[in-house]
Every structure is written in structure tokens, then in C-alpha cells.
Amino acid sequence: MEFADLVQAEQAGGADxxxxxxxxxxxxxxxxxxxxxxxxxxxxxxxxxWIVSLILVAVACLMLLARHIWMGRYxxxxxxxxxxxxxxxxxxxxxxxxxxxxxxxxxxxxPLR
Numbered sequence: 819m820e821f822a823d824l825v826q827a828e829q830a831g832g833a834d835x836x837x838x839x840x841x842x843x844x845x846x847x848x849x850x851x852x853x854x855x856x857x858x859x860x861x862x863x864x865x866x867x868w869i870v871s872l873i874l875v876a877v878a879c880l881m882l883l884a885r886h887i888w889m890g891r892y893x894x895x896x897x898x899x900x901x902x903x904x905x906x907x908x909x910x911x912x913x914x915x916x917x918x919x920x921x922x923x924x925x926x927x928x929p930l931r
Contacts, residue, residue, distance in 0.1 A: 835888070835889070835892040838888060839885050839888060839889045839892075842881050842882070842884060842885035842888070843881075843882065843885050845878075845881055846878040846879075846881035846882045846885070847878075849874050849875075849877055849878035849881070850874070850875065850878045852874055853870075853871045853872075853874035853875045853878065854871075856868070856870040856871040856874070857871040903918060907919075907920070907930070909923040909925065909926060909928055909930060910928070910930075910931065911923065911926055911928040912925050912926040912928070914926065916930060
């Protein structure tokens with residue numbers, strides 16, 4: 819797999835991960851907003867609404883935690899792929915850094931893997 823293919827795969831996979839992270843954050847924010855009304859109702863008239871409010875807040879916090887974990891794993895994977903692509907462009911014989919996609923080392927002429 820060449821460097822250009824890795825970049826395209828990273829961009830395609832990155833869009834999915836970023837979209838999922840944004841979706842989780844948005845839904846968690848919506849749940850926190852929706853938890854506000856039962857909390858107000860519980861404070862004024864119906865004490866049992868505190869349970870509903872606390873459940874919504876707990877679910878929203880779990881969603882934010884899931885987003886944090888998901889995005890952390892995505893960033894680690896992206897960095898691993900990037901370092902693999904850069905190490906593949908390094909010559910095993912002389913250590914010269916070559917442009918991605920080249921077949922031979924520009925410094926010593928050895929074939930790159």
C-alpha cells in the first residue's frame with residue numbers, strides 16, 4: 819500500500835470517526851438540555867422527577883465518556899498509521915528519508931520495501 823492510499827484511507831476513516839464523535843457530543847448535549855426541565859419540575863412540584871433528570875444526566879455523561887475514549891483510540895490509530903507510512907519511506911541501508919511512493923533510495927540507490 820502506497821502513501822497516497824494510506825492518506826485516502828485515513829481521510830475516509832477519519833470522516834467517520836469525526837462524525838461519530840460529533841454525533842455523540844451533540845446527543846449528550848441534547849440530553850443534558852432535556853435533563854434541565856425535569857430538574858426544574860422536581861425542584862418546584864414533583865420530587866420524583868429528580869430520578870428522570872439524574873438518569874438523563876448519567877446517560878449524557880456516559881456518552882461524553884464514550885466519545886472521549888473513541889476519539890482517543892482514533893487519534894492513536896491515526897498516529898500509528900502515519901508513523902508506519904513514514905518509516906516505509908526510510909531506507910533500510912543508509913537511513914535516508916525518501917519521498918513516499920519512491921521505489922529506490924535517492925541517496926544510495928537501494929530498493930525500498
